[in-house]
Amino acid sequence: MRFQLTDDQRALRDGVRALLARRFDREALWAAVDSPGRLDRALWRELGEAGFFALRVPEGDGGVGLGLPEAVLAFEEAGRVLLPGPLVATHLAAGAVPGAADGSVVVAGVDGALVEWLDAADVVRGDAAGAVALRSVDPLTPLHRTPAVAVTDPVAVLLTAAEQLGTATRACELAVQHARTREQFGQPIGAFQAVKHLCAQLLVRAEVARAAVYAASVTGDPADIAAARLLADEAAVRGARDCLQVHGGMGFTWESEVHLHLKRAWVRAQRGGGRTESEELLAAELAA
Amino acid sequence: MDLSHSPEEEEFRARLRQWLGRVLPTLPPKPSPDDWPGRRAYDMGWQRMLYDAGYADVHWDASPTTRLIFLEETEKAGAPYVGAGFVGLLHAGPTIAAEGSEEQRARWLAPILRGEEVWCQGFSEPDAGSDLAALRTRARRDGDEYVVSGSKIWTSHAEVADWCELLVRTDPAAAKHRGITWLALPMDAPGITVRPLRTLAGSAEFAEVFLDEVRVPVGNRVGDENDGWRVTMVTLSFERGTAFVGEVVACRRVLRELAAEARKNGRWDEPELRRRLGRLNAEFRALWRLTQWNVSEAEASGGVPGVGGSVFKLRYSQARQELYDTAADVLGPDALDLDRPWVLDRLSSLSYTIAAGTSQIQQNIVAERILGLPKGR
Numbered sequence: 280m281r282f283q284l285t286d287d288q289r290a291l292r293d294g295v296r297a298l299l300a301r302r303f304d305r306e307a308l309w310a311a312v313d314s315p316g317r318l319d320r321a322l323w324r325e326l327g328e329a330g331f332f333a334l335r336v337p338e339g340d341g342g343v344g345l346g347l348p349e350a351v352l353a354f355e356e357a358g359r360v361l362l363p364g365p366l367v368a369t370h371l372a373a374g375a376v377p378g379a380a381d382g383s384v385v386v387a388g389v390d391g392a393l394v395e396w397l398d399a400a401d402v403v404r405g406d407a408a409g410a411v412a413l414r415s416v417d418p419l420t421p422l423h424r425t426p427a428v429a430v431t432d433p434v435a436v437l438l439t440a441a442e443q444l445g446t447a448t449r450a451c452e453l454a455v456q457h458a459r460t461r462e463q464f465g466q467p468i469g470a471f472q473a474v475k476h477l478c479a480q481l482l483v484r485a486e487v488a489r490a491a492v493y494a495a496s497v498t499g500d501p502a503d504i505a506a507a508r509l510l511a512d513e514a515a516v517r518g519a520r521d522c523l524q525v526h527g528g529m530g531f532t533w534e535s536e537v538h539l540h541l542k543r544a545w546v547r548a549q550r551g552g553g554r555t556e557s558e559e560l561l562a563a564e565l566a567a
Numbered sequence: 568m569d570l571s572h573s574p575e576e577e578e579f580r581a582r583l584r585q586w587l588g589r590v591l592p593t594l595p596p597k598p599s600p601d602d603w604p605g606r607r608a609y610d611m612g613w614q615r616m617l618y619d620a621g622y623a624d625v626h627w628d629a630s631p632t633t634r635l636i637f638l639e640e641t642e643k644a645g646a647p648y649v650g651a652g653f654v655g656l657l658h659a660g661p662t663i664a665a666e667g668s669e670e671q672r673a674r675w676l677a678p679i680l681r682g683e684e685v686w687c688q689g690f691s692e693p694d695a696g697s698d699l700a701a702l703r704t705r706a707r708r709d710g711d712e713y714v715v716s717g718s719k720i721w722t723s724h725a726e727v728a729d730w731c732e733l734l735v736r737t738d739p740a741a742a743k744h745r746g747i748t749w750l751a752l753p754m755d756a757p758g759i760t761v762r763p764l765r766t767l768a769g770s771a772e773f774a775e776v777f778l779d780e781v782r783v784p785v786g787n788r789v790g791d792e793n794d795g796w797r798v799t800m801v802t803l804s805f806e807r808g809t810a811f812v813g814e815v816v817a818c819r820r821v822l823r824e825l826a827a828e829a830r831k832n833g834r835w836d837e838p839e840l841r842r843r844l845g846r847l848n849a850e851f852r853a854l855w856r857l858t859q860w861n862v863s864e865a866e867a868s869g870g871v872p873g874v875g876g877s878v879f880k881l882r883y884s885q886a887r888q889e890l891y892d893t894a895a896d897v898l899g900p901d902a903l904d905l906d907r908p909w910v911l912d913r914l915s916s917l918s919y920t921i922a923a924g925t926s927q928i929q930q931n932i933v934a935e936r937i938l939g940l941p942k943g944r
Contacts, residue, residue, distance in 0.1 A: 476931075479931075
């Protein structure tokens with residue numbers, strides 16, 4: 280048993296991180312916030328060329344030929360930087376929808392009772408008939424509500440968990456950064472136990488979620504995936520909230536990126552395989 | 568990332584499973600929790616069986632993964648818990664093995680492994696719990712002996728212990744972490760009084776220990792004089808690192824039993840309760856994965872678990888309490904009956920966020936040592 284990242288997995292994660300740092304930095308993030316609903320097609324193609332969508336497509340079919348653990352690491356990085364777009368739907372379509380793998384085609388999909396990025400997509404998978412636009416709480420994710428509820432693919436549930444893990448990790452980093460530098464009462468606020476404990480719990484939730492998400496990517500077991508999703512949703516949503524709390528008044532402003540993490544975490548938590556579904560699946564597993 | 572085991576490890580598992588299947592039916596019935604001498608004999612008898620079968624030193628010499636398999640399989644099979652051997656096998660033993668002299672290792676390690684000598688832990692004091700370094704029990708040097716006076720509290724197994732891993736202050740003038748020394752105290756030495764303490768669970772699980780001019784040979788000191796804090800940290804990292812591995816497996820078994828009970832008594836049809844059980848399933852699955860992650864990390868870095876144990880302990884102690892609170896909801900009014908299963912466990916789970924460093928202290932450790940936040944109020 281060697282339940283640690285391999286050198287190749289580390290290299291892949293670092294590669295995705297470097298690509299995203301270069302192509303989707305803070306400036307690009309705020310540009311995206313300022314033009315809601317517009318997807319950066321050039322970036323999408325670059326992601327495609329880097330193999331983000333074709334990661335799990337067999338090499339014989341022109342893909343990268345890697346597995347779920349690698350996909351999870353890539354999606355965690357995407358989650359960390361709030362990368363916008365129907366990433367999960369396009370990734371799942373690679374190999375099935377022409378152009379999805381190389382990023383020349385944007386694929387949206389019905390997930391739960393929602394479709395993300397319906398208007399920006401070239402192809403929509405699932406029954407989106409009668410979809411009604413919502414005024415999305417997340418400026419980085421346009422949303423439609425659908426009358427039909429889609430059956431959930433476990434891989435989609437896991438990749439969502441991976442994105443949530445990215446948010447949870449980033450929320451912890453942002454909170455700690457702020458707690459170390461922001462001074463009140465003549466010292467960094469991170470010296471106060473109340474703040475310290477918020478930060479410690481941010482880390483605990485993220486690390487428990489990480490173990491669950493990584494393990495589920497190795498086993499592919501539906502119960503492991505449901506557990507990973509439950510804990511990652513919690514780590515992201517609670518984590519972003521606590522991060523906002525650590526930021527105090529600054530966290531409540533539009534300019535701080537913290538609210539973007541919380542809003543995205545809320546959006547992802549609504550995807551199929553969310554809380555009720557996962558809890559019921561795990562209860563049934565106990566009784567089996 | 569790989570969760571599979573090597574052929575050698577799988578062979579170890581198969582051999583162990585076979586052995587457990589053979590010997591467990593031959594064990595005598597478990598004595599009641601209040602019968603300390605009976606429990607000591609039972610726990611030491613089990614340790615002796617492990618010794619004879621070649622499994623005694625699994626906590627020390629085996630690879631972390633092998634230890635993980637051992638704890639997983641023994642717990643799954645319902646084998647006895649380490650019990651009265653806890654301090655010797657998981658605290659004092661590893662400490663002596665890592666920090667003791669050749670002579671000390673020869674004197675103390677074999678009796679621990681053979682289940683002949685029981686150790687207790689003399690760390691906490693009435694005014695030094697989470698603030699362990701504030702301990703005041705004093706040892707003054709008199710020729711070849713230390714003369715020890717003071718008192719210890721929350722000392723598990725003190726009534727039946729042969730030895731006590733004792734932390735004493737040898738330099739009252741030094742900074743509080745600096746003047747501490749680690750001694751092996753023979754529990755039959757003149758001047759020791761042990762007074763059992765009754766816990767909120769009604770049983771006398773631990774004791775107060777009073778030390779009045781107790782003479783301890785200098786040769787019983789492990790590590791250098793005034794270096795006891797460092798020596799102790801070696802011990803505590805074991806405690807937080809792997810001591811709870813078997814318990815996670817046990818909690819997962821309890822959870823399945825709870826689901827079965829809920830289906831029997833109809834509570835399973837209540838969605839809220841059923842979903843709470845599902846949520847706990849996620850929790851303990853994740854804690855098991857975190858355990859595997861920590862063990863793999865320890866293996867990669869050479870054995871001694873790091874502060875990651877604090878992350879685990881914080882979450883586990885909370886989850887354990889939630890498990891038994893949920894058990895109480897499954898039981899309904901029966902949760903007030905001490906004769907029902909899980910009721911005593913619910914009471915004892917209250918200690919988990921306190922013992923071995925309260926959750927508040929653990930959060931400080933995580934924040935300061937892992938996240939690098941400044942020390943302060």
